[in-house]
Amino acid sequence: MTNQLNNKFDRPPQRGLPYLLSLPALLALIGILYPFILGVYYTFTNYNLTTSDNIKWIGLKNYIEIFSETEFWKALGITFIFALSVVIIELSLGLSVAILLSHPFPGVQLLRALLIIPMMIPPIVSALMWKVILLPTNQGVLNYFLSFLGIGPIAWLGDSGTALISLIIIDVWIYSPFAILIFIAGLQSLPKEPYEAARVDGASGWFVFRKLTLPLLAPNIVLITLFRLIDSLKVFDIIYATTKGGPASATATLHIVSYFEAFRWNNIGRSMVYLFILWILCFVFAKFLTKLWNRMLMR
Amino acid sequence: MFRIRKIFDETMEQDVDEMKKSKIKLTGILRVIGLSAYFTFALTPIIWILMMSLKNHNDVIATPPKFIFTPTIENYKAITVGMKSYAFESVRPDFPKYFLNTFIIASFTVIVSLFLGTIAAYSLARFSFRFKEDIAFTFLSFRFAPELMVILPLYVVFQKMHLYDTFVGLILAYQLITLPFLIWVLRGFFEEIPREIEQAARVDGYTWWGVFRRISLPLVKPGIAAVVVLSFIFAWNNFIFAMILGSERTQPITLGILGFIGYERVLWGQMAAATIICVIPELLLAFFVQKYIIRGLTFGAVKG
Known part of the structure; x- marks a missing residue:
């Protein structure tokens, strides 16, 4: 009976109506797909902003050129090092802080509310704030405090050895609250029964955490990984605001290189190759992780 | 014999209770340390920027950084209505x-x-x-x-x-x-x-x-x-x-x-x-x- 009703009401009053209603959605879709396809087309051309009237099809030349350059492989490596580091750190830091915040104590609500601040500030602004904190001499607060421990001063963003680490710190600052809040939500919806059973059996805390809590939180872990992995593969704002890919291209990720290919060297064709490859990476990981997540929800 | 055993059991229970209590205390202390560490990390940049926005130019560029200073709203004035401050013209009245x-x-x-x-x-x-x-x-x-x-x-x-x-x-x-x-x-x-x-x-x-x-x-x-x-x-x-x-x-x-x-x-x-x-x-x-x-x-x- 309900099924029949459902069918009856799901069927739109007029056949074309849903399409008409989702027209705005379709327009946005065209707004996404048209530039996208145009962009893929550009990868096969010599399109240059300075000679823009003369776009020539050059086949795979851009791809062959870029794959044979060490700059590309270096950028790919940096992109992955950055993305994997922030995902691992944010997952583990997120879970630890979430566990500390998941028990009730006075002030816990306030602390949880404070967590949204870094996420709501424009990332570019957060990066600038950190640029101040990480100033290379003792003028920077972090170096000043480290000087009491006899460390430094460290050039942080100005040194090719520490620039990427500095960016990882900034990213962790902005996005670990995202992981914390999702883990808190997950911890609060854990079923009680298995924990009581474990306590009756006298299982140790570590054992319960490893065999019970972690598997139960698996969907949350996948979800955080999905968002944080993809967003950090395509990181742009915080690098642009701080190092612009330097020093000595130590922080030049694929997205950053693509920007400079387009706006410093005017070469849209090459820039789009970088972007297309980055897009494929993001797409493959996103597809895999959304699938994994959906499968976990089904169970 | 039976009595002794009972007393023994009771003291054991007390010990276990005490262990539990000290364990709870320990986790409480660890929690305070952990949370303070994280929230220091999370809030310092914001507090620092807020302080910085209230410093005059000399205090801003001071080395080592100044924690105690006379607050001023000249930065806010300079960016909103435009104001000449030190050698720097009102730079961003836009x-x-x-x-x-x-x-x-x-x-x-x-x-x-x-x-x-x-x-x-x-x-x-x-x-x-x-x-x-x-x-x-x-x-x-x-x-x-x-x-x-x-x-x-x-x-x-x-x-x-x-x-x-x-x-x-x-x-x-x-x-x-x-x-x-x-x-x-x-x-x-x-x-x-x-x-x-x-x-x-x-x-x-x-x-x-x-x-x-x-x-x-x-x-x-x-x-x-x-x-x-x-x-x-x-x-x-x-x-x-x-x-x-x-x-x-x-x-x-x-x-x-x-x-x-x-x-x-x-x-x-x-x-x-x-x-x-x-x-x-x-x-x-x-x-x-x-x-x-x-x-x-x-x-x-x-x-x-």
């Missing part, structure tokens, strides 16, 4: 313009998205039709695409169509940020309305439009409020769209703040003041919809 630009772009973007997106979200939630999931999926995959992949070709198109550096152009482009987000998340809110309620209304003789307007829309009001606020914040925070597709005329606050730090001059104090002014409106808004932030940030995947 900051109010950037603020206004951001406000115009973000507000209109959200209004357009809301008008276009609400019905689309309802339609995607309630009616079944072909290509529905394909539309939804393309939106989601755009969320996971590097922005430049779409904006760079769009830049070429905008140049040709004379939309480059215009408010109309930016508001159209910003739809790519807010519209998929709004449709996707609002769809989830509509799906949560029990079908029975809508069906009962249909049986009572309402048309689908009547059901939508009088039943469904009022029920998702909190959802709409949350989505509007979050879209506004996303539009406000955006940087890369405005940088590529706009220039001097439409420059928003995010680019304006970056402008305080150039090759010729580094105005940390004014940058800090601009940061505070930029961030306060959105933090106030964010606290209102705190409950929905995670839902919004995960494209509706985490309800709660």
Whole structure:
């Protein structure tokens, strides 16, 4: 009976109506797909902003050129090092802080509310704030405090050895609250029964955490990984605001290189190759992780 | 013998109790240490920027950094009304313009998205039709695409169509940020309305439009409020769209703040003041919809 009703009401009053209603959605879709396809087309051309009237099809030349350059492989490596580091750190830091915040104590609500601040500030602004904190001499607060421990001063963003680490710190600052809040939500919806059973059996805390809590939180872990992995593969704002890919291209990720290919060297064709490859990476990981997540929800 | 055993057992129990108590105490201490460490990390930059915005130029560049200083509002004055401070001319009296630009772009973007997106979200939630999931999926995959992949070709198109550096152009482009987000998340809110309620209304003789307007829309009001606020914040925070597709005329606050730090001059104090002014409106808004932030940030995947 309900099924029949459902069918009856799901069927739109007029056949074309849903399409008409989702027209705005379709327009946005065209707004996404048209530039996208145009962009893929550009990868096969010599399109240059300075000679823009003369776009020539050059086949795979851009791809062959870029794959044979060490700059590309270096950028790919940096992109992955950055993305994997922030995902691992944010997952583990997120879970630890979430566990500390998941028990009730006075002030816990306030602390949880404070967590949204870094996420709501424009990332570019957060990066600038950190640029101040990480100033290379003792003028920077972090170096000043480290000087009491006899460390430094460290050039942080100005040194090719520490620039990427500095960016990882900034990213962790902005996005670990995202992981914390999702883990808190997950911890609060854990079923009680298995924990009581474990306590009756006298299982140790570590054992319960490893065999019970972690598997139960698996969907949350996948979800955080999905968002944080993809967003950090395509990181742009915080690098642009701080190092612009330097020093000595130590922080030049694929997205950053693509920007400079387009706006410093005017070469849209090459820039789009970088972007297309980055897009494929993001797409493959996103597809895999959304699938994994959906499968976990089904169970 | 029996008695002794009983006493022994009791003392054992006491020991266990004491162990438990000290264990709880220990975890309590560890919790305080852990949380203090994390929140020091999380809050120091914000407090530092706030302090910096209240310092005069000499205090800002002092080495080692100054923690005690006489607060001044000269940075705020310099960026809002313009003021000569030390050797530095009032450098960014155009900051109010950037603020206004951001406000115009973000507000209109959200209004357009809301008008276009609400019905689309309802339609995607309630009616079944072909290509529905394909539309939804393309939106989601755009969320996971590097922005430049779409904006760079769009830049070429905008140049040709004379939309480059215009408010109309930016508001159209910003739809790519807010519209998929709004449709996707609002769809989830509509799906949560029990079908029975809508069906009962249909049986009572309402048309689908009547059901939508009088039943469904009022029920998702909190959802709409949350989505509007979050879209506004996303539009406000955006940087890369405005940088590529706009220039001097439409420059928003995010680019304006970056402008305080150039090759010729580094105005940390004014940058800090601009940061505070930029961030306060959105933090106030964010606290209102705190409950929905995670839902919004995960494209509706985490309800709660």
